[in-house]
Amino acid sequence: MNSFESLPPQALRWQCDADAFDFDTSDQLDALEDIIGQERAVEAIEFGIGIEGSGYNLFALGPMGTGKHEIVRHFLKQTAHQKPSPPDLCYVQNFEKERQPCKLLMPAGRGMELSEDMENLIEDLKGAIPAAFESEDYQSRHNAINQEFRQKQQEALTQLEEVAESRDIQLLRTPEGIGFAPVVDGEVIPPDQSDQLTEEQRERAEEAVEELEEMFRKELQSAPRWERERREKLKELREEVAKTVVEAPIGELCDKYAELDEVVDYLGDVKEDIVDHAEYFVLAKRAEHARMVSLAPDGEAGALGAAPEQSQGEDESAQAKKISFRRYMVNVLVDNSQVDGAPVIYEDDPTLDRLLGQIEHLAQYGALVTDFNLIQPGALHRANGGYLIIDARKLLMNPLSYEQLKRALFSEQIHIESAKQVMGMARTVTLDPEPIDLSVKVILLGERELYYKLDQMDHEFGELFKVAADFNEAMPREGNLQSYAKLVAAFSRENDCAPLDPPAMAQVLERAARLAGDRDKLSTHSESIRDLVREANYWAEQNGHEVIGCDDVQQAIDAQERRAGRVKERLEEQIERETLLIDTEGSVVGQVNGLSVLSIGRFAFGRPHRITASARLGKGELVDIERESELGGPIHSKGVLILGGFLGSRFGKKMPLSLTASLVFEQTYGGIDGDSASLAETCALLSELSDAPLRQDLALTGSINQQGRVQAIGGVNEKIEGFFDICKQRGLTGDQGAIIPASNVKHLMLREEVVNAVSEGQFHIYAVRSVDEAMQLLTGVEAGERDDEGDYPQETINARVARTLEGFARRVRRFHRPDED
Incomplete structure (x- = not known):
């Protein structure tokens, strides 16, 4: 294949063959026996649950929606069922020291x-x-x-x-x-x-x-x-x-x-x-x-x-x-009579009181009074002898909860104290219940960033949470299609949805590949797939279908994008009305269409940006206007610096670079980060220096290294579709297209609409490996390679750039030393 041929339709999207599924409807599929796509996390969970010893608590890390809670709870229930039920926890009156109620541990059910x-x-x-x-x-x-x-x-x-x-x-x-x-x-x-x-x-x-x-x-x-x-x-x-x-x-x-x-x-x-x-x-x-x-x-x-x-x-x-006979009562703090095996508790609001318990008070004769009957249990009491699941972010958002949880785990005792007592602000006399011995395995659920920050900033964290269960965002597609289909069928049954026919199942799996951002993988973000099944079932009911079909799934996908697409449509409208200036035809020197991704909540979409470059006599400076205006992020600034390294490496070996160049994203008023525009910025600058017009019917994305090699970027599908939508609004001409890194071809999972346009020759996707290939596509002029003497062929892009820079150097030299003219 010629390096400048557009990619064929089959390279733009993985098509799931519905004939690969041997069922009429998904309710014929057997239940999924094993958890798929999370082998590493499952091994860690099994190890963390099985091992005994201080500090072997778990932290399940990974993006929300990957099923951390369900998988952890699944294994905990299996293990908990095999363990004995813990004793009932009771408090009774201490007749010698009434402020210090006594604990009473009894076999499960005997407390009540x-x-x-x-x-x-x-x-x-x-x-x-x-x-x-x-x-x-x-x-x-x-x-x-x-x-x-x-x-x-x-x-x-x-x-x-x-x-x-x-x-x-x-x-x-x-x-x-x-x-x-x-x-x-x-x-x-x-x-x-x-x-x-x-x-x-x-x-x-x-x-x-x-x-x-x-x-x-x-x-x-x-x-x-x-x-x-x-x-x-x-x-x-x-x-x-x-x-x-x-x-x-x-x-x-x-x-x-x-x-x-x-x-x-x-x-x-x-x-x-x-x-x-x-x-x-x-x-x-x-x-x-x-x-x-x-x-x-x-x-x-x-x-x-x-x-x-x-x-x-x-x-x-x-x-x-x-007279009060409450002193002879038994406060059954935790009744385990109905617990089969070890308890599995999920605390969704881990405040200090709900975690460690609290001592309530009653108003009596104008004063607040309390006794041991008003001691209330916390999640640690209910989970004692078993397992406690907590959302790590919620735990850290509640003052004192994290530190007191660590104290309880280190001391292996539950001390019931109010927030004022913990902070040393309590001045009133209250109860001091006898501490209860603690034997619990805590499982925290949270994002990777949270885990790494805790591990880095809190030296005690690693001592208490020695087992990390790392959940993947995606799983290999090869060999997992049938298992994934069973998983989708399970989602359908769990939510009382209609079964899916094979084309609908294929559509769901293709969507899973799109969510994974890789045609060779499937997303493990189970919540997104579950939502898709539920919404497809809704549209099937609206359409009078007893079985979810391919059209129902596509309608659900379109409706999701429609609900979240207000900002995207607003930007497209501004481009169409030329409030935001984007050209999709013609050629311009020093101007190119770059591609970026915007994320609004969970919805991401691509949009084109006009990137321009200007060059003048100077001292070899490369001015990043985004950075100078404090709108550019550190990764974007790094990309511009790499661009400067590439320019110096290619054209500054025989002479100093005597120019000052400026790069800017036109009409951007918010922050910009990432290095995926460095290829477009490089092409704009080379166009300015070579006086070679760049095609405006092409948009490009990619990062570069200092040798001019094009590197992979993220959001390639959204970026291509963003430029395609603009071109479609204005009318597809058959010349428009997008340039992407060759290393991103494996990530392509474009919409059917884009693939069909490519099949009909109305739109093109080009994959490039170097800056030279991108410039040749954008200008139609050979980039040129150095000969043995280090010179470029005449009238190639690189030769024209070198000639311009040599002219800058001569003029700067004459300006500083006019007597040598």
Whole structure:
């Protein structure tokens, strides 16, 4: 094939043969058993799941839509099913340190069982304990203890009265307390009549009163001891009665959970606390009785026996407010009764609270209060003993979540802390739950750029995420057509879509090759293929088709492009109305049509740019106007510098380059990056220096190296189609076309419309390997090769460029040294 022949139609697009599929509709295809196109990632996932050890967590990296989440979850579920279910996670009251609730680990399903048992126990004791304290036995023993105390008081007073009587003194009981008065001739002498006594009588009476008051003070000093003894006896009585009531039901629970030592110890603590606070059960019953009395008609509410001794200085209503039986409940943080094997949890909102759990508060009597029942689990709790999947970008977008996740993985413990506590800003008293041991494998999902940045900037990241599962964007086409067809059929079934016929399946596979940007590969961006199947099914329904056909698939593709094509159509309109200047006929010196790709969201399209070059006397400078105006990116600037290297290498070996050249993308007002325009910029500059007009009915793309070789670029299909659409708008002449790097031919997957135009000779695609080939196509003039003396054949492009540069050098030399003229 002549190097300047346009590419044949068969080189422009891979055509999938529908006859290669041995089915009438895709629902006849078997289910796909293996995951295709991601062998490396699958191996890494299997390794990461299977290996035990600290830090062997996974990071699944690759573009969104490649099925990372589905594939990871698929393997996790397979593995999780073979592992034992983790224990239930519970928190219970710490009766010694109430701010530090105790964890309780129980076999899966036993946590809720214990919780229900404790609720039933407390409900039973709410009736049994008050009934015991209302019994005749308790009341008689209670009254006996009180009577004993009163008897001691009475005996002390009787003894005091007898002594007073022997000393002619009367003991008086008054509202203010105990008093003494002298007795004369059997009559009590009041204090206001003491002047009736003789001096001797008065002195004897005062002496007797002093002795009696001393005796009374001694008796008073014994009263607190007697009161303590009374309270101790009453407390022992209450404990004895409470133990009698509690012993049997708690003993039954201890027998039921005998194999769980932690539960038995907890039940023992519960028993002691109930015995110590038995009066709360009576006060609760009295409070409930009082409420019923207030609601019931007069005379219908029954009486309730006396409560046990109350706390000193506190009335019954105040104590009733303190009564809470929540302290005996079991907070089942994670119930694994329904989990078959190890849990697989995906946390889609990894805030600190949702990741590590939180402690909620209730408003009560004007204050915020909390207890262990308000501890809420996080994703780490639910995934403990299994696997946790998190989107890496979402994790990093939530303050503190990433650092606290690392802390948990390093310490292998879950500490429940609020954001304020983590930042050291908390000033209020709250709970400090006992940490829970952590055994979990974390899988982060994210883009490659995110993985590499974390690995580079966080030295701890590599210690915790030692396994990278790298997902491919594309897979080889050869040998995978049938498997890919099964994958498409699976997408159809999963989404309740109509089956595809063979031509439609072929169309989908061709689209997969286009998305891969390579005719020899198929895209693994499963979400795009799934969307295409769903949308093709929609159009099939609209068209009344029971089976998705080729036209339905093409309609779906066209509709996708139509929905996203507003900007593309607007630019094409501006070119058509000559607001943006693009020529598609004629020839111009120093002007060429370059091609670029614009990406708007997920939609990419090509558009032509007018690139111009100018040259003048100078010092060998190459001015990139885009860079000087700060609109050019670093890769574009690199391409221009490579252009300067090529120019110097080819034409600056015999003489210095005495020119200043300017390059610019005309009518661009935004940023430009990439080196795919360096071929077009080189041709524009060579045209300017050789005074050779360039064809405007051709557009070109490609990067170059310093030897003038043309290199591959990206977006070749979109670029060609962008120029084709402009030419089609203005009318195809049969001379128009595009020039691309020869190394990009394997990437061609052009629209059928473009391929048909090439077949009809209305449009042409040329593949070039060097700048010289591109210049010969654009000018129709031989580029020329050096002879043995380093000179180019006369009237070739390179000879004309060299002659121009030699003229620049002479004029610069004469300008600086006029005496040598």
